[in-house]
Amino acid sequence: MFDILLGDAYLTTEDQNKPHFPHTAHWNSIKTKIIVFAVIATVIPSVSMWWVSYVQNRKFLSEKITQELMDLSAQAAREVDLWFKERLYDVRVFSSSYLLSENLEKIFFTNPRQTETAVALRRLKDYLGSVREKFIPYDELALIDVQGNTVASSAASSNPVNMPEKWLETAQAGKRILGEPYREEGNGAVMVIGEPIQGGQGRLLGVLVAKLNFHTIGSSLESYVQDQEVELQLVTRGGLLLAGSPAARLEAMKRVLPKPIVEKFFSGETGPLGFNDSEGRKVVGTLKKVPELNWGVVAKKDREKAYAQIVRLRNLTLLLVAAVLVGIGLCAYLLGVAMVRPLGLLTRGAARVSAGDLEVDVPVRTRTEIGYLTEVFNHMVAKLREGRQELAAANEALLGKNKQLEHLSITDSLTGLFNRSHLMDTLAGEVARSRRHNRPFTLLIMDIDRFKRFNDTHGHLAGDEALRRTGFLLRDTIRNCDYAARYGGEEFVLILPETGPEQGVETAERIRKQVAEQEMGSDGEPLRVTVSVGVASFPRDGEDPRSLMKRADAALYEAKRRGRNRVVLSGEGRKRKQQETPRQVQSA
Ligand code: GH3
Numbered sequence: 234m235f236d237i238l239l240g241d242a243y244l245t246t247e248d249q250n251k252p253h254f255p256h257t258a259h260w261n262s263i264k265t266k267i268i269v270f271a272v273i274a275t276v277i278p279s280v281s282m283w284w285v286s287y288v289q290n291r292k293f294l295s296e297k298i299t300q301e302l303m304d305l306s307a308q309a310a311r312e313v314d315l316w317f318k319e320r321l322y323d324v325r326v327f328s329s330s331y332l333l334s335e336n337l338e339k340i341f342f343t344n345p346r347q348t349e350t351a352v353a354l355r356r357l358k359d360y361l362g363s364v365r366e367k368f369i370p371y372d373e374l375a376l377i378d379v380q381g382n383t384v385a386s387s388a389a390s391s392n393p394v395n396m397p398e399k400w401l402e403t404a405q406a407g408k409r410i411l412g413e414p415y416r417e418e419g420n421g422a423v424m425v426i427g428e429p430i431q432g433g434q435g436r437l438l439g440v441l442v443a444k445l446n447f448h449t450i451g452s453s454l455e456s457y458v459q460d461q462e463v464e465l466q467l468v469t470r471g472g473l474l475l476a477g478s479p480a481a482r483l484e485a486m487k488r489v490l491p492k493p494i495v496e497k498f499f500s501g502e503t504g505p506l507g508f509n510d511s512e513g514r515k516v517v518g519t520l521k522k523v524p525e526l527n528w529g530v531v532a533k534k535d536r537e538k539a540y541a542q543i544v545r546l547r548n549l550t551l552l553l554v555a556a557v558l559v560g561i562g563l564c565a566y567l568l569g570v571a572m573v574r575p576l577g578l579l580t581r582g583a584a585r586v587s588a589g590d591l592e593v594d595v596p597v598r599t600r601t602e603i604g605y606l607t608e609v610f611n612h613m614v615a616k617l618r619e620g621r622q623e624l625a626a627a628n629e630a631l632l633g634k635n636k637q638l639e640h641l642s643i644t645d646s647l648t649g650l651f652n653r654s655h656l657m658d659t660l661a662g663e664v665a666r667s668r669r670h671n672r673p674f675t676l677l678i679m680d681i682d683r684f685k686r687f688n689d690t691h692g693h694l695a696g697d698e699a700l701r702r703t704g705f706l707l708r709d710t711i712r713n714c715d716y717a718a719r720y721g722g723e724e725f726v727l728i729l730p731e732t733g734p735e736q737g738v739e740t741a742e743r744i745r746k747q748v749a750e751q752e753m754g755s756d757g758e759p760l761r762v763t764v765s766v767g768v769a770s771f772p773r774d775g776e777d778p779r780s781l782m783k784r785a786d787a788a789l790y791e792a793k794r795r796g797r798n799r800v801v802l803s804g805e806g807r808k809r810k811q812q813e814t815p816r817q818v819q820s821a
């Protein structure tokens with residue numbers, strides 16, 4: 234309490250102990266804690282919800298994509314199987330023509346004439362040509378003899394046909410020859426199908442070779458693809474692309490699929506597999522094997538496009554989570570601000586009070602506990618303020634009393650002059666001052682003559698009145714710079730600064746006369762007293778208070794001895810005593 238009263242003093246002495254209010258400790262503030270808590274409380278459930286729903290949806294969508302691709306590749310594989318079986322059937326039908334065996338038999342075994350051979354050859358060529366024209370899946374139909382030489386061909390200038398190994402053994406066994414698909418420059422993938430042609434007695438006459446292309450199956454595959462983004466490709470286990478959809482992209486598709494991907498597909502036969510296709514695009518695909526063949530149909534889709542829905546879903550849920558977070562964060566921030574602002578006001582108010590400023594009234598802006606706390610705080614500060622005002626008033630009163638006490642302690646109550654103890658201090662001070670400045674001063678000791686008798690005659694009250702009046706007279710007679718005190722009883726002492734002995738005697742004489750002339754009775758009684766005065770002067774009669782008092786007292790004694798009502802200067806010679814007229818003393 235007292236510390237607060239002193240205000241500034243409190244600040245300087247107790248500064249280190251002053252509480253430090255958290256103006257800048259943002260990370261430690263309640264507001265930050267509320268925001269962090271709200272964000273954590275939102276992030277954990279919303280992110281986990283988002284994750285669960287995202288994972289579920291992704292699973293569902295990717296299953297859907299896989300199913301779509303699997304269905305497509307399986308359907309296409311069935312179509313390819315059917316198509317290929319039809320082609321095999323075609324070739325068997327072509328080869329079973331009587332025209333072929335008859336003419337071949339003619340050429341090889343009946344030693345015909347040259348013209349007959351030419352006719353047979355032409356017939357064969359015509360047959361092959363006409364069949365070839367009707368069946369577009371074949372690039373070329375040719376007849377080869379057992380030595381592998383072309384006997385006749387549908388093509389004008391026949392390319393040498395790539396016959397598979399051991400074709401002759403297969404043909405001799407009466408079995409169909411199936412070559413591996415291969416790439417023909419400028420034409421795409423082709424494949425050789427051969428059917429042995431047998432004459433009478435099971436003789437092998439030659440082989441009808443059909444060079445099959447895959448253009449028509451490519452077009453069929455295209456009809457399967459509803460989704461523009463999906464591509465179908467017919468591939469061999471060796472990685473060769475036979476056909477594909479869309480046909481417009483066929484040129485690009487001629488490149489083989491990456492070998493490890495093909496291997497993976499053929500070993501597992503499922504999907505989906507994510508991989509970079511021959512053009513370097515990131516795709517996702519499935520494969521279905523074509524029954525009885527080392528071929529498979531790959532259905533693939535651009536991965537980005539396939540998963541676009543999933544990505545959209547992920548982004549949407551992320552956006553939702555972010556929006557929820559921002560909303561909750563904002564609410565938490567506002568709540569924090571709503572709580573912290575009145576707290577901040579309260580804190581600053583408390584800081585001012587702690588610094589000694591009690592003129593604080595924190596506005597109550599909320600009806601919450603903080604508002605109540607603020608009201609209590611304001612009430613407390615008001616009480617403190619009242620207490621301080623009361624104390625200030627009490628202090629002021631005390632100060633007045635102190636002054637009064639001080640005055641009383643140095644004042645004689647009867648005469649209003651200074652008392653003896655003050656006199657002794659003043660005398661010591663005057664001695665020191667005059668010594669320092671090397672200046673004189675004079676001391677008078679004055680005693681009322683025969684005062685005992687006065688009391689006895691007129692009573693003590695009259696004696697008191699006479700003392701009081703003598704005091705007033707002294708106060709009115711002396712100069713401002715002079716000093717008068719009641720030494721005790723009916724004795725007074727005067728200090729006259731800057732005054733030499735003669736001047737001192739003159740003043741004493743003047744006072745003596747005035748006392749003698751003054752009416753001392755209170756109720757009109759013509760009472761009078763006389764005084765005797767001893768005079769001592771500094772430095773002439775002494776240089777310290779004690780010797781000066783002693784010398785003045787001796788002079789006073791001398792004045793009494795000489796008959797009273799007179800002034801005697803210390804050490805005054807006999808000559809002066811004789812010159813002086815004896816005074817009247819009987820009035821006392
Ligand atoms: P002298 O001329 O030798 O000084 O004679 P005196 O009677 O004055 O001397 P003394 O010392 O014998 O007497 C002093 C008297 O002063 C005694 C006392 O009654 C009186 N006196 C001292 N103080 C007071 C006071 O306060 N009031 C009154 N009424 N009288 C006082």
Ligand code: MG
Binds near residue numbers: 680681
């Ligand atoms: Mg006396």
Ligand code: MG
Binds near residue numbers: 680681682683684723
């Ligand atoms: Mg006396």
